[in-house]
Amino acid sequence: xxxxxxxxxxxxxxxxxxxxxxxxxxxxxxxxxxxxxxxxxxxxxxxxxxxxxxxxxxxxxxxxxxxxxxxxxxxxxxxxxxxxxxxxxxxxxxxxxxxxxxxxxxxxxxxxxxxxxxxxxxxxxxxxxxxxxxxxxxxxxxxxxxxxxxxxxxxxxxxxxxxxxxxxxxxxxxxxxxxxxxxxxxxxxxxxxxxxxxxxxxxxxxxxxxxxxxxxxxxxxxxxxxxxxxxxxxxxxxxxxxxxx
Amino acid sequence: xxxxxxxxxxxxxxxxxxxxxxxxxxxxxxxxxxxxxxxxxxxxxxxxxxxxxxxxxxxxxxxxxxxxxxxxxxxxxxxxxxxxxxxxxxxxxxxxxxxxxxxxxxxxxxxxxxxxxxxxxxxxxxxxxxxxxxxxxxxxxxxxxxxxxxxxxxxxxxxxxxxxxxxxxxxxxxxxxxxxxxxxxxxxxxxxxxxxxxxxxxxxxxxxxxxxxxxxxxxxxxxxxxxxxxxxxxxxxxxxxxxxx
DNA sequence: CAGTGGTCTAGACCACCGA
DNA sequence: CGGTGGTCTAGACCACTGC
Numbered sequence: 001x002x003x004x005x006x007x008x009x010x011x012x013x014x015x016x017x018x019x020x021x022x023x024x025x026x027x028x029x030x031x032x033x034x035x036x037x038x039x040x041x042x043x044x045x046x047x048x049x050x051x052x053x054x055x056x057x058x059x060x061x062x063x064x065x066x067x068x069x070x071x072x073x074x075x076x077x078x079x080x081x082x083x084x085x086x087x088x089x090x091x092x093x094x095x096x097x098x099x100x101x102x103x104x105x106x107x108x109x110x111x112x113x114x115x116x117x118x119x120x121x122x123x124x125x126x127x128x129x130x131x132x133x134x135x136x137x138x139x140x141x142x143x144x145x146x147x148x149x150x151x152x153x154x155x156x157x158x159x160x161x162x163x164x165x166x167x168x169x170x171x172x173x174x175x176x177x178x179x180x181x182x183x184x185x186x187x188x189x190x191x192x193x194x195x196x197x198x199x200x201x202x203x204x205x206x207x208x209x210x211x212x213x214x215x216x217x218x219x220x221x222x223x224x225x226x227x228x229x230x231x232x233x234x235x236x237x238x239x240x241x242x243x244x245x
Numbered sequence: 246x247x248x249x250x251x252x253x254x255x256x257x258x259x260x261x262x263x264x265x266x267x268x269x270x271x272x273x274x275x276x277x278x279x280x281x282x283x284x285x286x287x288x289x290x291x292x293x294x295x296x297x298x299x300x301x302x303x304x305x306x307x308x309x310x311x312x313x314x315x316x317x318x319x320x321x322x323x324x325x326x327x328x329x330x331x332x333x334x335x336x337x338x339x340x341x342x343x344x345x346x347x348x349x350x351x352x353x354x355x356x357x358x359x360x361x362x363x364x365x366x367x368x369x370x371x372x373x374x375x376x377x378x379x380x381x382x383x384x385x386x387x388x389x390x391x392x393x394x395x396x397x398x399x400x401x402x403x404x405x406x407x408x409x410x411x412x413x414x415x416x417x418x419x420x421x422x423x424x425x426x427x428x429x430x431x432x433x434x435x436x437x438x439x440x441x442x443x444x445x446x447x448x449x450x451x452x453x454x455x456x457x458x459x460x461x462x463x464x465x466x467x468x469x470x471x472x473x474x475x476x477x478x479x480x481x482x483x484x485x486x487x488x489x490x
Numbered sequence: 491c492a493g494t495g496g497t498c499t500a501g502a503c504c505a506c507c508g509a
Numbered sequence: 510c511g512g513t514g515g516t517c518t519a520g521a522c523c524a525c526t527g528c
Contacts, residue, residue, distance in 0.1 A: 072505075
């Protein structure tokens with residue numbers, strides 16, 4: 001017999017159920033970023049669907065930025081590379097005038113009881129232990145960004161054991177490699193405030209100087225919240241662009 | 246004879262040329278926001294295309310937020326209603342705790358030579374006369390936002406003649422009604438800075454307090470730049486949200 | 491009820507890629 | 510060259526809307 005059966009609520013259109021099925025495979029780690037998925041013809045055969053229906057399903061996932069099509073090659077699980085999304089906003093220019101990726105210095109990394117706003121975002125109990133990390137980002141040895149990062153247990157327990165030198169400026173590849181957690185998307189909330197005494201001394205600016213504050217919650221493919229992060233950076237290095245329709 | 250011919254480069258796919266054709270009709274004002282367009286069956290008949298090809302064309306325009314489909318009713322030119330997009334960012338709460346739309350007070354409205362950054366954005370000559378307007382937005386009679394607005398001539402010449410009381414807080418409906426110019430989309434650029442002496446006195450805050458600065462260029466359906474605007478508002482009222490994938 | 495968009499079928503042929 | 514996605518056809522039937 002050929003023709004596998006689509007799971008899920010059969011009141012939903014087939015193309016949605018196929019999209020759900022592929023999305024779930026990725027969430028479970030059966031398909032990982034970079035992997036090629038079955039061709040449209042194979043999927044049509046396997047699920048006993050018309051080619052057009054399969055295309056419609058894939059179109060959804062391409063739209064969600066989960067898959068990408070490459071004409072003549074195949075359809076692939078997309079690499080979600082936005083750990084540096086901050087650097088679409090902040091432009092850090094070195095002495096040579098080129099964009100720089102700030103180096104990273106971890107100031108603190110320890111277990112702490114999660115405060116309410118973090119606990120709520122990460123769906124853990126208020127006051128439950130979680131990993132807290134404090135990082136400084138520098139360009140030309142000058143501080144430009146401070147980060148407070150919270151990670152839930154037990155999902156990230158391995159993260160406490162890693163040697164600091166194994167942690168580069170990009171955390172999401174570390175989360176994947178050491179903890180098996182893939183960040184698929186994020187929500188960011190942005191505002192500005194005066195630096196204040198605490199952050200002005202860290203960033204070596206005047207307390208009255210404005211800083212941009214970006215809160216980010218990062219999610220896995222299955223919408224589990226993986227990381228809460230608050231970043232503060234010099235407002236004058238910051239420029240955000242948005243299209244509105 | 247039935248079967249109209251698609252214009253444009255015939256090396257392009259038919260669905261793209263149909264989408265271009267509909268987009269152009271809207272840019273020329275033949276179809277206006279709220280209008281119903283021909284049904285998929287009619288379009289297929291008229292252009293001698295298969296229904297699926299017509300659907301693909303419409304899908305593009307729906308994706309671009311130019312059209313919207315309504316099941317059982319038809320397909321319509323979408324109303325681009327984002328004059329109040331600022332108020333997805335700024336939340337102005339009145340004494341009763343509800344969101345308020347700030348009232349508007351025009352401080353200045355006159356012809357001035359366009360500075361370079363404005364001229365470039367609006368594709369006019371540097372130093373050429375353009376309409377400049379300075380507005381203050383208030384909530385409970387307290388200033389919360391200052392705007393500098395530039396409009397190109399001769400497209401907006403009628404705008405100088407309008408009585409101030411005919412200009413409400415929303416400008417884009419006025420542009421449409423009085424000048425026949427429809428804003429279809431916009432690009433916004435966002436940063437923050439200390440208010441400084443000029444704006445602190447207008448906004449009644451300390452010069453060191455941070456303000457959010459939003460530059461916006463508004464475009465017509467045919468991508469002609471219609472308006473350049475710079476808004477400054479209290480950073481503490483500001484919260485922007487973005488999804489990243 | 492007629493008319494609209496939404497889902498789905500079952501193909502054909504083309505354009506692109508890599509071996 | 511074989512395999513992939515991209516375009517296009519020509520329908521059928523369903524679900525929703527408003528008269």
